[in-house]
Amino acid sequence: MIARGNGKEQKLIAQKNAKQENFRTLDKSLRIQKIIDTATDLFRRKGYRSTSLDDVSRELGVTKAAIYHYVSSKEEILSIIYIQALQHIFRNTNEILNKDIPPNEKLRLLLSNHVKNIIIQPLSMMCVFFSEENQLPEKEFRKIQNEKNKYNRIVEEIIKEGISLGIFRKTDPKLQTFAILGMCNWVYKWYKPKHGSFTPDQIADHFVNLLETGYLKCNQQKTQFLLESEQQKKGKTVTKKEYYQRLRTQCIDMLNLIDKMEKSG
Amino acid sequence: MIARGNGKEQKLIAQKNAKQENFRTLDKSLRIQKIIDTATDLFRRKGYRSTSLDDVSRELGVTKAAIYHYVSSKEEILSIIYIQALQHIFRNTNEILNKDIPPNEKLRLLLSNHVKNIIIQPLSMMCVFFSEENQLPEKEFRKIQNEKNKYNRIVEEIIKEGISLGIFRKTDPKLQTFAILGMCNWVYKWYKPKHGSFTPDQIADHFVNLLETGYLKCNQQKTQFLLESEQQKKGKTVTKKEYYQRLRTQCIDMLNLIDKMEKSG
Known part of the structure; x- marks a missing residue:
């Protein structure tokens, strides 16, 4: 022994x-x-x-x-971790924001970049970043909060612009930002770099596609919209015949619109 | 003094x-x-x-x-917290799963229920639930992991069913589950019950709408699909005139389809 x-x-x-x-x-x-x-x-x-x-x-x-x-202290180490993590999260954002592209393309690039920035880092850093914030010294805590809010506002502003241009659905931009970034941030919880069968690019593409167009197939979405708009006009029952007639009217409207678009160049 | x-x-x-x-x-x-x-x-x-x-x-x-x-111990307290949190997360799931409704409606109900189950709980419980898992005793850790996997599989199965019925877009169901639940779970990070300007119902509705139909407006989605399918057929350039012609053909196809649908009842 x-x-x-x-x-x-x-x-x-x-x-x-x-x-x-x-x-x-x-x-x-x-x-x-x-x-x-x-x-x-x-x-x-x-x-x-x-x-x-x-x-x-x-x-x-x-x-x-x-x-x-x-x-000088454990607190200083934690502050440095946060500063480095934020540098990773903000990486490439300025280049993307300065591009002269419409908000949908900008958001696509930004989200894809965001997901990859989280995945490509040592996951330990992101785990600490997303869970130890309350342990930061007061002054650093406020600084980090400001930077996080700054990032959220970048996303929120793109969403607002997209809504005002009629490219994005009309919705609350703040809540939309929380929802979108939530999906992206959560990746640090389940991504396993060594055994993962998905590459960072695959995950980023998957997320952006889901966020842009949803999980319902397009025809299902149309049914959903019709049903919802009908539900809003409560009390008024619509017959199947009326639905078909409406669909026809919409097709004809669309044909007229295509003619107009072609003529206007 | x-x-x-x-x-x-x-x-x-x-x-x-x-x-x-x-x-x-x-x-x-x-x-x-x-x-x-x-x-x-x-x-x-x-x-x-x-x-x-x-x-x-x-x-x-x-x-x-x-x-x-x-x-008997601090570990036992932690295990009880996890068991209670899981009970909250699984609340109403059986009722929803037993409903005789299509997968899109099932997923809508399940996700809405999931978001509300997280928000309505004391947020401390969810904070502990989502961050202290590694501190559980080995046996409890495996039990909790099994339950979490069970929940993920429920969502995954609904997604698979929706894809096979042509209601959901074809995509990797596992990755889709991670993405969707990530958005929903993240809510515990930012939701402030007292000062929040959004009700649990508003948040749940917002999330489900975004996940079902995406943030792009429908017309933008169509442009996106057209562009993507064109990009896939690389090398072949398409003139504007051809695009307009294709749109027209699609409208006419749709009109024919509406006729057929009406006739078949």
């Missing part, structure tokens, strides 16, 4: 030395990122509040003093 | 006595729920791992021994 115990101990010491060596061989500029990445993994596994700087230093195989050389 | 200190101390003692009294006046059958609710709030605020049974007993103003009278 003693021999096994010693063997295990020696193995642990060897592991610690290897980790320490690993950290020391890194360029100084990369060491802070190594601390952040290690802390991020621990925060995700154990939760921010249950992780101490001792845990981080143990995981890195260095002393706590060595860590203090790069960051 | 001493007087103020004493005053504060007396106030704390009075609060503790009031809490204790509060707990004791409860019917025995309600006391366990009081423990669960108090723990749920603490888990949400401080995280599960950072909350001890001492914290729970302090919050309730009772001894830890009094708590052990009702639950």
Whole structure:
């Protein structure tokens, strides 16, 4: 038993030395990122509040003093994680917003970018980003909230523009933003990068298609609209014959519209 | 200063006595729920791992021994929270599944029910439910995973049925389930019951409408489909005149179809 115990101990010491060596061989500029990445993994596994700087230093195989050389506190590490995560989330947004394209194309690009930005990151970072916000120091909390709100407003403004141009359905833009971003954000909960059978592109395309056109087939949607508009005019019963007649009228209206469009160039 | 200190101390003692009294006046059958609710709030605020049974007993103003009278451990409390949350999530699902209605109506009811089940619960419960899963004891973790998978499969099966009946667009049902439930689940992240300007019904309706028909207006969707199908037939350029002609042909096809439908009853 003693021999096994010693063997295990020696193995642990060897592991610690290897980790320490690993950290020391890194360029100084990369060491802070190594601390952040290690802390991020621990925060995700154990939760921010249950992780101490001792845990981080143990995981890195260095002393706590060595860590203090790069960051002043656990709070600072968390703030850095949030800043980096936001940088990832905002990546490419300016380029997309500056494009001279209609709001539907803009939203398509932005959402696709958003989903991929979440998936392509180390998922630990997004797990921490979406769950430890309340642990941030007051000032940082407000800063991060502002940035998140800024992102939401970008989406909301595109939706408003699309509605005013008659490209998007008329609906509450705030609620629409929550709904759309909710679907995209939730991806960090179920996406498994290693065993996943879907690529980031496939997921992004799937989401955007669903959000643009819904899960109902187009003919079903039309029936749905007709039924709803009928339900609104309560009390008035419509016969099947009337429905067919209406459909015919709509087709003829459409034919007239096509003629007009062609003539106007 | 001493007087103020004493005053504060007396106030704390009075609060503790009031809490204790509060707990004791409860019917025995309600006391366990009081423990669960108090723990749920603490888990949400401080995280599960950072909350001890001492914290729970302090919050309730009772001894830890009094708590052990009702639950054996912190793990048991967490397991009970998960079981109760799942009961809420599954509420009404059997009634909906047993209805003799087409898959689109079934999915509409199920999703609306899902959103409302999340919102109507104390949000603390859903916060814990969606974030502390990894803290469950191994056996309970697997049980909860099974139940969650069961719920996902219910949605997936309805989607498969809808696709096979030609009511839903053809798409990957698994990915579709993740996307749809993601939007619905995320509601616990932003919904504020007290200051919210949206009712649970409004949110549920909004989500289901968006998921069924998408954010693009119907005419935009048609343009999108045409463009996509054209892009697929790469190399072949289509003139504007040809587009107009195609639209006309489609209208005439539709008119013929309406005639046929009317004749067949």
